[in-house]
Structures are given as C-alpha cells and as structure tokens.
C-alpha cells in the first residue's frame with residue numbers, strides 16, 4: 001500500500017529552531033515512546049507565492065490552493081485510514097500535544113512569569129463560515145476573552161481590517177493588530193488596567209502603528225481591479241482589509257480555481273510592490289514590506305515595555321499560515337508558547353495544539369481554564385499575604 005501522509009504541508013516550511021541554552025524551555029520535549037517527528041508530505045509549498053510572469057506560477061498557486069484545502073486533507077485521512085496514517089497522527093500529537101490536556105504541566109512552567117496573550121480571530125475565536133461577514137464569535141467566547149484580558153495584556157492579531165475585527169470582538173480593553181499586523185492600536189486605558197505594564201519603559205500611552213500607510217492608495221486600486229477581474233467567477237469574493245485585500249475562494253467550485261488564480265495573477269503583474277500569500281481558502285494581497293504577525297507580536301511586546309524582559313511569557317493562539325510567522329518568532333526567542341488550532345495535523349512552528357471543532361470550543365475552554373487558574377492563584381497569594389507561613393503561598397503573577 002502506498003504510504004499516505006496525513007500531515008498537511010503548510011508553508012512556510014521552516015524547521016523549528018532550537019531553543020537557546022539557558023532560555024526558559026516552554027516547548028514540550030517529545031514524550032516517551034514517540035519519535036516526535038511527524039513526516040511531511042512530499043510537496044513543499046512556498047510560504048509566499050510571489051508573483052511572476054508565466055503560467056507555471058499560476059500552477060504553483062493552484063497546487064498550493066489545493067494543498068491547503070482542508071477538504072483534501074480530511075478526504076486523505078478518511079479515504080486511507082491506514083495504520084501508517086494513524087501512526088502519523090499520533091507522532092504529530094506527541095510533537096504538538098493538546099494545550100488543554102497538558103494545561104497543568106504548562107502552567108507549572110509559567111510560575112512567576114508575566115503572561116501576554118495574542119489571539120488570531122478567524123478560525124481561532126470564531127468558527128470558519130462560508131460568508132466572511134458572518135464570522136461572529138459567541139457570547140461565551142467573548143466572555144472568556146474578556147476574562148483573560150482582565151488579568152493579562154491581550155491582543156487580537158488578524159488578517160482582517162482592524163475596524164472589522166473590532167466590530168466582531170467588541171472589547172475596548174484589548175490591543176488590535178489588523179491587516180496582518182499592519183494596523184495596530186491599543187486601548188487608551190491599558191495603564192489603569194494592568195499593573196504589569198511598565199509605564200516608564202512602554203513607548204506611548206495609546207499605541208497606534210501603521211507601517212504600510214503609503215500603500216493605501218495602491219491597495220484601493222488593486223481592490224477595484226480585483227473586483228472587476230473576478231466578478232465573472234461565481235462564488236468569489238474580494239474583501240478590502242485596508243492594508244491588504246483578500247480574494248476568497250471558499251465558495252468557488254474547484255474547477256474554477258485555476259481561472260480565479262489566473263485573474264488574480266493578471267492583476268498582480270501590474271503591482272510589483274504587492275505580494276500574495278495564502279490563508280484558508282483565501283488569497284491575500286499585501287504590501288512587500290517585511291511586516292507580518294510575528295513582527296506585530298514583537299512590536300506589541302516592545303510597546304508594552306517588555307522588549308528585553310526574561311520574565312514574560314507571550315502566548316499566541318492561531319490557526320492559519322499567517323500565524324506561523326508569530327509561532328516562529330516565539331521559537332526564535334525561546335520564549336513563550338505557540339498554540340496551533342487545527343482539526344488535523346499540519347506542519348507548524350507551534351509547540352502545542354488545540355483541536356478545532358466547529359464552535360471553536362477548545363480555544364474557549366483553554367481561555368476559561370487560564371482565567372480560573374489565575375483567579376485561584378491570586379486567591380492563594382492573597383491568603384499567603386494574610387498567613388505568610390502558608391505552604392500554599394505562590395508567586396504567580
């Protein structure tokens with residue numbers, strides 16, 4: 001039987017960097033009994049599908065569109081539930097254990113650290129739906145995020161434009177990094193909320209950062225051109241995300257994907273300062289500047305006054321390829337925790353995983369446990385102040 005790889009290749013294909021010696025090791029070591037190395041599929045796909053001329057490039061886009069389609073991945077597992085496939089899933093799970101199942105172990109390593117939370121929106125806080133404008137988050141999820149933000153500085157990092165993601169989340173106390181981190185804004189009252197934020201080191205009272213503002217007219221232009229060129233392709237949808245544009249193909253019949261890719265290519269050739277990346281059934285057109293969700297994470301840590309702190313613990317939860325940039329930053333810093341939300345094994349730089357059921361329940365449960373843990377440890381600390389000799393005295397910030 002042909003070996004069926006169930007680990008979906010995901011760009012960028014970056015080997016996880018080693019954790020520098022002496023750094024706090026929050027990446028889980030492989031558990032006993034497993035090699036920890038899930039094999040990857042044979043094809044390697046580019047992280048950024050840079051636009052070039054010629055049909056070959058469109059074929060590469062098409063390959064990538066197909067490879068990233070969860071329908072294909074699920075079908076592969078369903079059609080070939082071989083022992084090899086099961087072994088691969090097990091190996092992947094050992095390498096990226098469930099952050100919920102490992103919660104107690106994880107928080108043990110967090111003692112004394114200042115947690116900073118980063119979360120992607122679509123597919124992480126809200127379920128993936130056919131209509132992008134209807135990707136609402138549940139009230140229960142909103143309450144969980146609010147709870148987290150009451151204890152830790154919290155940011156939403158999304159490919160969507162900042163206003164749109166704010167309208168979905170509706171929590172004024174958060175930091176929002178829209179357009180893949182190219183539009184960052186913080187709450188004005190963060191200072192009052194979090195003792196942890198270092199007021200002397202933090203950069204500005206209210207963060208606002210837009211590294212791609214000069215691209216605004218170009219983005220408007222490409223948006224109009226993409227609408228015009230793709231209007232004949234049924235099911236396609238072009239979304240203006242202010243500093244980037246999304247071309248959705250979730251509702252386009254697969255036999256028309258190639259025509260869609262060709263139309264997008266024909267527009268992109270006139271915009272050499274823009275590049276194309278890919279998310280979940282979406283092509284994303286963005287400026288060529290070296291800025292991504294990973295850079296946004298670093299920028300926010302710096303703005304909060306945590307740039308060179310050893311005792312912080314950034315936690316990033318995300319489901320998409322663009323979140324890999326943030327996972328990679330955490331790996332390279334040897335600091336923090338990347339959690340991939342996924343229904344099936346994928347190549348990732350994240351160290352932990354959360355299974356993605358349709359209602360994004362596991363993410364919510366993880367956030368709720370975090371709040372519960374923090375609230376309990378605060379109570380223990382309060383008791384320890386009253387009864388200093390208590391054996392339960394803790395030092396969780």
Ligand SMILES: O=P(O)(O)OC[C@H]1O[C@H](O[C@H]2O[C@H](CO)[C@@H](O)[C@H](O)[C@H]2O)[C@H](O)[C@@H](O)[C@@H]1O
Pocket residue numbers: 120121122123127128129130131132133135157158159160239241246248250279280281282284320322
């Ligand atoms: O960084 P994110 O917050 O994950 O944003 C990435 C893209 O998310 C949205 O598209 C995705 O979710 C839609 C609603 O569930 C779904 O229909 C689509 O297929 C997904 O790709 C958003 O609409 C895009 O603009 C973002 O780029």
